[in-house]
Amino acid sequence: xxxxxxxxYGLKQATRAWYEGLSKFLFxxxxxxxxxxKNLFTKTKGHDFLIIEIYVDDILFGAINNSLCxxxxxxxxxxxxxxxxxxxxxxxxxxxxxxxxxxxxNQSKYVNELLKKYKMELAKHAKTPMPTDEKLDLDRExxxxxxxxxxxxxxxLLYLTASRPDIIFSVxxxxxxxxxxxxxxxxYTCNF
Numbered sequence: 001x002x003x004x005x006x007x008x009y010g011l012k013q014a015t016r017a018w019y020e021g022l023s024k025f026l027f028x029x030x031x032x033x034x035x036x037x038k039n040l041f042t043k044t045k046g047h048d049f050l051i052i053e054i055y056v057d058d059i060l061f062g063a064i065n066n067s068l069c070x071x072x073x074x075x076x077x078x079x080x081x082x083x084x085x086x087x088x089x090x091x092x093x094x095x096x097x098x099x100x101x102x103x104x105x106n107q108s109k110y111v112n113e114l115l116k117k118y119k120m121e122l123a124k125h126a127k128t129p130m131p132t133d134e135k136l137d138l139d140r141e142x143x144x145x146x147x148x149x150x151x152x153x154x155x156x157l158l159y160l161t162a163s164r165p166d167i168i169f170s171v172x173x174x175x176x177x178x179x180x181x182x183x184x185x186x187x188y189t190c191n192f
Contacts, residue, residue, distance in 0.1 A: 015056055022054065025079050043068075060088055094163065107163045114156050118149075129170035136173055142182030150181035 023033070026041050031052065034040035041052040048065040050072055059082070063069050076082060088096050093110045096103060115121045130136070157171045177185040 018057060019054065022059075022080070025076075026052065029075060043072075055092065060091060062088075093159065105163050107160055110160065114160070117156075118153060129167045130173070136177075136185065138177070138180070139182040139184045142184045145181050145183055145186050147178065147181055150186060151178050153186075154178055 023041075027033075029043070031041040031043045034042070037053075039054045041054070043050045043052075045065075045068060048063060048068055050061060050063040050068040052059060052061040052072070054060075059076075061069060061072055073084065087098060090096065090109075093107060095106050095109055097106075098104075115123070154171065154175045157167065158175070161168045161171060174185060
């Protein structure tokens with residue numbers, strides 16, 4: 001018993017041990033691991049199916065048929081001591097709202113945190129992701145900016161494209177200049 005507790009809670013590999021134990025449990029109960037996302041497990045029952053996503057030590061699961069969710073909840077409580085947090089409203093920076101009309105995903109909280117992080121709360125809004133009357137180029141004569149800050153902005157914006165596909169082209173265009181970022185590139189980045 002002591003070894004098990006230490007393996008699960010006392011070492012740097014605790015998350016890995018927990019994941020391996022949970023994976024074995026899911027395989028024993030006829031779940032299949034996703035081919036692309038190895039943290040995604042599915043189980044079909046007739047025409048219905050249950051989806052389980054594992055992230056570090058959180059489990060997100062759902063199904064169209066609510067009885068599958070209840071069945072899984074009872075099954076996992078027999079094996080693991082976990083608490084139900086209820087319907088998902090926030091996951092990996094995504095805000096999730098469920099209604100009869102569908103499931104709506106946005107990242108407004110993430111955007112507000114980004115604006116604060118890069119001191120852009122007072123930046124003016126733009127109608128398009130980037131100016132349409134100017135061309136973005138290498139700008140060899142421009143004033144350099146911190147590459148670390150610029151790269152951080154680009155990485156943050158790339159994550160934002162999960163819910164804002166309309167900015168993908170602009171973000172990828174700005175990403176080309178991460179190695180030699182100038183003020184002109186930063187101005188384009190600030191227009192999102």
